Amino acid sequence: MSDFLRSYLTVAIFGLVGFALVGAFLGLGRLLRPDKPNLAKTEAYESGVDPTGDMWSQSNIRYYIFALLFVMFDVEAVFIFPWAARLEAYEIFGLIEMAIFIFILLLGLLYAWRKGVLKWV
Amino acid sequence: MELTTTWYLVLSVLMFSIGAVGLLVRRNPLVMFMCVELMLNAVNISFVAFGADLNDVGGQISVFFVLVVAAVEVVVGLALVVAITRRRSDANADDISVLRG
Amino acid sequence: MLALLAQQVPDFVRPDIDWHAAAPELTLLTFGALVTMMDIVWLEKGRKLTSIVASIGLLATMVPIITLAVDGADRSMFGGAFVVDDYALIMKAVFILTGYVVILLSTNYIAEGDYWENEYYGLLLSSILGMILMASARDLITIFVALELLSIPAYMLATWRKRDLKSNEAGMKYYLMGVFASAIMLYGMSLLYGGSGSTLLTDINESISGPGDPSAVVVLGIIFVIVGFAFKVSAVPFHTWAPDTYEGAPTPITAFLSVASKAAGFVALMNMLFVGFFGRDDVYEPVIWILAALSMTVGNLIALRQTNMVRLLAYSGVAQAGYMLAPLAVAGDVPDSALAATVGYLVIYAAMNLGAFAVVIAVARKTRTAEIDDYRGLFHWAPGLTVAMTVFLFALAGIPPLGGWWAKFRIMGAVIEANTAAGVVMGIFVAVNSVIALYYYARIGVKMWAEPAPDDDTAPVRVPVSLTSALVLTAAATIAFGVLPGLVGEVTKVSLLAGVGG
Numbered sequence: 244m245s246d247f248l249r250s251y252l253t254v255a256i257f258g259l260v261g262f263a264l265v266g267a268f269l270g271l272g273r274l275l276r277p278d279k280p281n282l283a284k285t286e287a288y289e290s291g292v293d294p295t296g297d298m299w300s301q302s303n304i305r306y307y308i309f310a311l312l313f314v315m316f317d318v319e320a321v322f323i324f325p326w327a328a329r330l331e332a333y334e335i336f337g338l339i340e341m342a343i344f345i346f347i348l349l350l351g352l353l354y355a356w357r358k359g360v361l362k363w364v
Numbered sequence: 365m366e367l368t369t370t371w372y373l374v375l376s377v378l379m380f381s382i383g384a385v386g387l388l389v390r391r392n393p394l395v396m397f398m399c400v401e402l403m404l405n406a407v408n409i410s411f412v413a414f415g416a417d418l419n420d421v422g423g424q425i426s427v428f429f430v431l432v433v434a435a436v437e438v439v440v441g442l443a444l445v446v447a448i449t450r451r452r453s454d455a456n457a458d459d460i461s462v463l464r465g
Numbered sequence: 466m467l468a469l470l471a472q473q474v475p476d477f478v479r480p481d482i483d484w485h486a487a488a489p490e491l492t493l494l495t496f497g498a499l500v501t502m503m504d505i506v507w508l509e510k511g512r513k514l515t516s517i518v519a520s521i522g523l524l525a526t527m528v529p530i531i532t533l534a535v536d537g538a539d540r541s542m543f544g545g546a547f548v549v550d551d552y553a554l555i556m557k558a559v560f561i562l563t564g565y566v567v568i569l570l571s572t573n574y575i576a577e578g579d580y581w582e583n584e585y586y587g588l589l590l591s592s593i594l595g596m597i598l599m600a601s602a603r604d605l606i607t608i609f610v611a612l613e614l615l616s617i618p619a620y621m622l623a624t625w626r627k628r629d630l631k632s633n634e635a636g637m638k639y640y641l642m643g644v645f646a647s648a649i650m651l652y653g654m655s656l657l658y659g660g661s662g663s664t665l666l667t668d669i670n671e672s673i674s675g676p677g678d679p680s681a682v683v684v685l686g687i688i689f690v691i692v693g694f695a696f697k698v699s700a701v702p703f704h705t706w707a708p709d710t711y712e713g714a715p716t717p718i719t720a721f722l723s724v725a726s727k728a729a730g731f732v733a734l735m736n737m738l739f740v741g742f743f744g745r746d747d748v749y750e751p752v753i754w755i756l757a758a759l760s761m762t763v764g765n766l767i768a769l770r771q772t773n774m775v776r777l778l779a780y781s782g783v784a785q786a787g788y789m790l791a792p793l794a795v796a797g798d799v800p801d802s803a804l805a806a807t808v809g810y811l812v813i814y815a816a817m818n819l820g821a822f823a824v825v826i827a828v829a830r831k832t833r834t835a836e837i838d839d840y841r842g843l844f845h846w847a848p849g850l851t852v853a854m855t856v857f858l859f860a861l862a863g864i865p866p867l868g869g870w871w872a873k874f875r876i877m878g879a880v881i882e883a884n885t886a887a888g889v890v891m892g893i894f895v896a897v898n899s900v901i902a903l904y905y906y907a908r909i910g911v912k913m914w915a916e917p918a919p920d921d922d923t924a925p926v927r928v929p930v931s932l933t934s935a936l937v938l939t940a941a942a943t944i945a946f947g948v949l950p951g952l953v954g955e956v957t958k959v960s961l962l963a964g965v966g967g
Contacts, residue, residue, distance in 0.1 A: 247367060307442060307446050308446070311442055311443060314435055315435060315436060318431060318432050319432060321432060322428065329477065334479075337477075350501050350502065354501060357505045373659075383648070384649075387641070387645055393637070393641075396641060400645070400648060403649075404651065406652065407652050407655050410652065410659065411655045411658065414655065418662045420663075422663065422664050423655075423658060425606070426606055426654075426655070426658065426664065430609075433610065433613045436617060437613070437644050437647075440617055440640070441641075443621075444621075444636055447624065448637070
């Protein structure tokens, strides 16, 4: 067997052990616990309001806007991490560069706030 | 069997082709955006694979830019879809065909 | 991965920043931020001011471009990723002036419509910022970032009339084709990087232009990159988005897309061909040749059947892209003439096409449509516009002594000078297509001058000051370029690109 496949053998063994453990615990529980079926037990909530309707429902389009804003600012952070990792090396030059970068991002955020996109109506 | 750069490039070609075919065949804008992401991520894999192969950091740096621009592109695309769905109940590239061509 | 990055990077050396060379970009960036800040502070109350601030921003950006041109020295930054040479300065000036004319065209169009106005000018400035950055970009990543910076605002601007289905469709089509194209181009760039080990165009050129056959990776990379830009310049068979997007987008944005965006695609393509792929003409010349011949022929033939002015200009723009590609198809044989011919054509095309769209906007103020039949009898109610439109259409057709004639003459000169079979056949293509194009341009002329107005409606149209000044500027440029061909000839003189091998 080649080295390449052997390194995957470990993964396979881990997977098998994982499945076996879960199976063993569930099976053990099945043997030990009392078995008394009841219709009420199959409902999603045993107490409280009965669930109604389809579980696929459309979310409000407003959530999209928040998600979009989040994705954008989240991804821009990828430029800040490498800078932060070598903060000392870049000295004051890097600091000013990053300040300009963040200032432009901040303009975007301010714009979104001013246009009322961040408000939860 | 060694996992060489070639394998990563083959993976990248496959992903790119799936994305390109999907973009041309599918008609739901959201699925089309996913296909665009698939194509751009294929590019990322190819950049990183070449970068590792050449022992050059340029490939990884390119990925940063591709990643961010891809996110921005998709955000603009989704914003267009949101703007369209505010007028119409569903978004389908075939439904948007007032114009010829 | 970050730890890996930190290990590999050698000690950080602070890059020398030539503030003078970066001044145009920085000025425009400052004004773009200013427009956004005005919007943040005043919201709708700033409406009146934004177009003024945006045009001041563009004129202010011209100042460093002129001082750089007077200085004349080639400047290079970041290891050659950002280069300021004569070619870059000419193209920057074209983008800035085009942007200025587009703002003149937009002022009334946008102010009278029910659209967001502040964002419109902010996005327009960002798009122009991407274009002037593109003129200096000599690195794959820089080119990519510049391309996206100019495209992404354009997607939004094309959808600006967001309550209009046509505009929605225009933006959506433009967006989908645009991202598809940039993905293809990016894949080509990754292959080029893999084949050469660098993202700098000069390094790529050193590595791929050696004797012997290029590797398959490099060939694929070159073809993918060219195809990506072929979408941007709307060359056949990658032109399908253009007519629909042009028709649906707000007309000033259509003018912007068909002039500035197309020119930016050409600038990127020329950066690639004359710096990155220089000496690899055995790979790129056939591809460009096919694109050029197809674009001219198909563009002109479909334009013959159009009934809508904007769609006609869209297809004529496809054909014009073919003319501009023609000298690039012999770029390996006569690099200097080819570059000068294409740059010269771009400058003149900008003037005449912007002018034609200015007339379309002016006429639509009365007719509300852009159907060619509504141009019947234009002479009876708008003689000034008729004369202007005739000038622009005949310039586009290439009739002496207008600018377009001289531009086409230079293109013929370049392809003939190449003295290859491919060059001569290309010359024949250009000549035949010019005759076909003359037919549909002249047909509009006949409708405007000879036919009666529909319903004898000869009420004059009020053309606002900004639109008039745009018309005067573009018409003056179109005529001046034709009467004084030395003007462009002097400006677009050969060996513009710093570091071209030949």
